[in-house]
Amino acid sequence: MSFSLRTRHSVLPGFGLALGFTVLYLSLIVLIPLSAAFIKTATMSWEAFWSTVTAPRVLASFELSFGAALIAAVINTFFGLIVAWVLVRYDFTGKKLIDAMVDLPFALPTAVAGIALTAVYSSKGWIGQYLEPNGIKVAFTPLGVVVALTFIGLPFVVRTVQPVLADLEQELEEAASVLGATRWQTFVRVILPAILPALITGFALSFARGVGEYGSVIFIAGNMPMKSEIAPLLIITKLEQYDYAGATAIAVVMLIASFLLLFAINLLQWWARRRGGQDS
Amino acid sequence: MSSKFYSWIGALALVAASAAQADTTLLNVSYDPTRELYADFNAAFAKHWKAKTGETVSIKQSHGGSGKQGRSVIDGLEADVVTLALAYDVDALAEKANLIPRDWQKRLAHNSAPYTSTIVFLVRKGNPKGVRDWDDLAKPGIAVITPNPKTSGGARWNYLAAWGYALKKSGNDETKAQDFVGKLFANVPVLDSGARGSLITFTERGIGDVFISWENEAFLAVKELGPDKFDIVVPTISILAEPPVTVVDKVVDRRGTRKVSEAYLQYLYSDEGQDIAGKHYYRPRDAKAATKYAKTFTKVALFSIDDVFGGWQKAQKTHFADGGVFDKIYQPGK
Numbered sequence: 001m002s003f004s005l006r007t008r009h010s011v012l013p014g015f016g017l018a019l020g021f022t023v024l025y026l027s028l029i030v031l032i033p034l035s036a037a038f039i040k041t042a043t044m045s046w047e048a049f050w051s052t053v054t055a056p057r058v059l060a061s062f063e064l065s066f067g068a069a070l071i072a073a074v075i076n077t078f079f080g081l082i083v084a085w086v087l088v089r090y091d092f093t094g095k096k097l098i099d100a101m102v103d104l105p106f107a108l109p110t111a112v113a114g115i116a117l118t119a120v121y122s123s124k125g126w127i128g129q130y131l132e133p134n135g136i137k138v139a140f141t142p143l144g145v146v147v148a149l150t151f152i153g154l155p156f157v158v159r160t161v162q163p164v165l166a167d168l169e170q171e172l173e174e175a176a177s178v179l180g181a182t183r184w185q186t187f188v189r190v191i192l193p194a195i196l197p198a199l200i201t202g203f204a205l206s207f208a209r210g211v212g213e214y215g216s217v218i219f220i221a222g223n224m225p226m227k228s229e230i231a232p233l234l235i236i237t238k239l240e241q242y243d244y245a246g247a248t249a250i251a252v253v254m255l256i257a258s259f260l261l262l263f264a265i266n267l268l269q270w271w272a273r274r275r276g277g278q279d280s
Numbered sequence: 281m282s283s284k285f286y287s288w289i290g291a292l293a294l295v296a297a298s299a300a301q302a303d304t305t306l307l308n309v310s311y312d313p314t315r316e317l318y319a320d321f322n323a324a325f326a327k328h329w330k331a332k333t334g335e336t337v338s339i340k341q342s343h344g345g346s347g348k349q350g351r352s353v354i355d356g357l358e359a360d361v362v363t364l365a366l367a368y369d370v371d372a373l374a375e376k377a378n379l380i381p382r383d384w385q386k387r388l389a390h391n392s393a394p395y396t397s398t399i400v401f402l403v404r405k406g407n408p409k410g411v412r413d414w415d416d417l418a419k420p421g422i423a424v425i426t427p428n429p430k431t432s433g434g435a436r437w438n439y440l441a442a443w444g445y446a447l448k449k450s451g452n453d454e455t456k457a458q459d460f461v462g463k464l465f466a467n468v469p470v471l472d473s474g475a476r477g478s479l480i481t482f483t484e485r486g487i488g489d490v491f492i493s494w495e496n497e498a499f500l501a502v503k504e505l506g507p508d509k510f511d512i513v514v515p516t517i518s519i520l521a522e523p524p525v526t527v528v529d530k531v532v533d534r535r536g537t538r539k540v541s542e543a544y545l546q547y548l549y550s551d552e553g554q555d556i557a558g559k560h561y562y563r564p565r566d567a568k569a570a571t572k573y574a575k576t577f578t579k580v581a582l583f584s585i586d587d588v589f590g591g592w593q594k595a596q597k598t599h600f601a602d603g604g605v606f607d608k609i610y611q612p613g614k
Contacts, residue, residue: 055602057610115480124486139485140470219477222470223428225610233473237430240347241601242354242372 034255040248052249057225058234064142065231066257069210072149077203080157081195087158088165102159105152110215117148118220140222145230148216153206160202164195196272204265211258304337304540309359311346311433311523312476313497317560318363324556325547329540337540345474346433353379353528360532360541363525365433367391368592370524379530391586393522394548395562398582399441401513402482402491402498409489413515414445417490418463425488427478428471429600435475436600438492441519443599444588448517462609483510494521495577496561514578519585 041049052058087099105113121128121138131138138144168191176186214232221228231254238247310318322339329337342349342357346365353359354377364370373379385392403411409422417424427435439461446460447453470487472478475497482491483505490513493501498512525545532538547553554569563577564570589595599605 052602057607118485122485122487218473219480223431223473224471225607233431236473237428238602239351240431240433241596242347242351242376243602246602 037248037251037255040244041252044245044249048245049249052246053253057229058231058250060226061229061231061234062253062257064145064228065211065254068142068145068149068230069207069213071146072153072210073203073207075146075150076153076157076206077199080154080202080206081161081199083154084158084161084165088162102155104155106155110152110213111219113151114148114216114219117144117151117216121147121220139220140224140228142221142228144220144222145217145228148220149210149213152213152216153210156205156209157199157202160198160205161195164198168194193272193275197269200265200269200272204262204269207265208258208262211254304335304537306337306339306360306537306541306544307342307358308339308361308363308544309342309349309353309357310363311349311365312343312474313494313500314363314523314560315341315343316500317556317562320560321548321553321556324552325544328547328550328552329543335540337544339544345431347431353377358531358535359528360535360537361525361527361545363523365523366436366592367522367524368436368596369433370526371593373526373528377530379528380526381529384526385524387527388525388545389549390565391522392524392526393565394525394545394553395523395557395564397495397521397523397562398518398580399438399492399515399521400495400498400518401515402493402501403489403511403513405509405511407511407513411490411513414442414460414464414517415449417442417467417492418460420467422467422490423469423488424464424467424490424492425470425472425478425482426468426492427475428473429606431473432475432478434494434497435478435492436595437494437519437521439599439606440585440589440595441492441515444519444583445515445517447588448583458605458609461605465609495563499561499576514580517581517583519588520582522584 044052083102087095087102118125118139120126121131121144123129123132123137123139125139128139136143138147172190173186176190181189212232214230214236217230218233221230221233223229223233231250235247235250238244238250308318308322318339318341322341326337326339329335342352342359344352346369349362350364350369350372353362353373362370362373367385370380370384371382374382374384388394390396401411401417403409409416411417411422416422426438429435429439442461442464443457446457450456450460470478470481472481475493478491479493479497479501482488483501491498495512495514502510502512525548527538527541527545529538532541548557549565551566551568554564554566555572558564558569558573558576561576564573585592585595589598597604
């Protein structure tokens with residue numbers, strides 16, 4: 001490997017050192033802790049592992065965790081784009097303030113977010129008291145989980161799309177307009193391809209964050225078995241029984257599923273980038 | 281100037297050295313609602329120890345969910361003593377990490393539980409739904425708040441109290457007990473993961489008619505949130521909740537703190553220790569303190585977990601392990 005490097009004469013020196021550091025750093029921060037989960041799981045037999053992760057309650061929790069994270073990520077992708085658009089394209093008083101507000105879900109301790117959301121959406125809360133009589137229950141239902149995940153995932157989409165939108169040259173849109181494109185065509189053919197990779201990144205980040213989220217969800221979910229139990233709660237449940245292997249088994253399934261999904265999203269992004277001609 | 285400087289350093293070093301000799305620091309790893317109890321007790325014990333031996337001891341406290349605290353100690357948190365919510369979490373120290381001998385619970389009087397509590401009901405002021413006893417909790421139209429017994433040690437006491445009541449009432453009919461507890465849990469709209477979460481759901485969110493609670497926590501809630509908002513209802517029969525304490529042998533032997541740690545726990549049984557427990561709404565074991573606080577605590581028929589369930593290990597396995605009775609109550613399609 002080092003031979004091919006030397007012959008290629010990279011303009012940027014220090015590849016070996018940088019790669020070595022990257023691998024070391026990733027190992028220390030990511031791989032070693034994650035491998036501990038796999039090692040703990042390996043203490044189980046295959047049958048025990050399989051019956052743990054396919055128990056009806058565990059399957060229901062996977063469905064909720066991944067399903068709610070997916071819905072929340074879709075919502076965030078749509079509305080996050082609108083927020084980013086408004087923040088980039090328009091000038092208005094209080095813009096700086098709104099811009100700063102977008103980051104709040106990042107900064108707020110998730111438990112605080114969960115308690116605040118539950119307070120607002122429970123049957124006696126500000127919003128909940130109007131929703132409940134109309135048959136819409138938010139707190140303590142899967143819908144509440146989606147609300148919490150939407151809340152914590154919003155900044156990911158806004159913050160990834162915003163800089164790309166800001167870099168976008170408005171001349172392109174003017175040119176499209178001059179060449180006779182409708183507004184819709186301009187958006188779909190000119191703007192969307194350029195921001196699609198960033199949008200997909202934002203979606204993926206929002207989704208990944210939602211799958212593993214615990215703090216904010218646990219207060220609003222209600223934690224009813226088979227209905228509103230998220231997978232991380234079942235991990236805690238196993239730990240309360242000192243069943244370390246069972247807990248890590250669920251974690252391993254979540255890890256693998258998340259990795260596969262993120263990998264697929266990365267492929268999609270790579271494809272979008274090539275198609276959008278934004279290869280940089 | 282420099283000589284003065286050095287003498288300062290010397291004095292500092294001397295102070296540090298003497299402090300290191302005389303000062304012992306203990307870590308008491310406990311569960312959530314004992315924060316104020318141990319803040320008081322630690323001060324009392326430090327004073328007592330100073331008077332008795334001339335040594336200065338300071339005690340640090342760590343609080344959290346009982347199971348989580350137990351796991352922290354197993355994973356290496358250097359606790360000299362643990363004071364947890366249930367024997368099951370202390371058993372784990374023996375089983376998973378060999379930190380203490382298996383017969384730890386026999387080392388101190390009264391099952392190593394110097395103070396006890398029981399399970400009572402917190403209801404809204406004036407008791408609008410007329411809740412008197414466990415039966416009322418399983419009636420239709422009553423919303424009951426309790427945490428998930430699978431994640432909360434405290435909630436396991438709640439569940440077992442209900443089960444024990446149903447057993448006594450039906451003449452030890454397990455099927456009827458399961459039916460009763462199933463009906464009770466069908467009335468639970470939210471299963472928070474811990475007791476604090478449930479308390480918030482009941483008090484702040486205004487959800488539910490009854491909150492099943494440890495007696496000492498019910499008293500604290502009424503005291504903090506206002507006696508004009510909630511009442512405490514004591515059922516006819518309830519469980520004797522024994523939060524146990526023990527020295528962590530491996531840690532105290534390594535740190536050389538066995539003597540003071542053992543004295544610390546012994547002092548919980550002393551007149552002063554018992555009085556502090558009573559002051560913080562735990563039922564004292566000692567007759568003298570019990571008489572003093574007799575007005576606070578309603579008389580109730582208590583059964584112990586050993587009598588009815590054959591100890592924590594067995595109760596845990598039958599009721600709360602995966603596939604156990606509690607899971608059966610929540611079978612899909614039910």
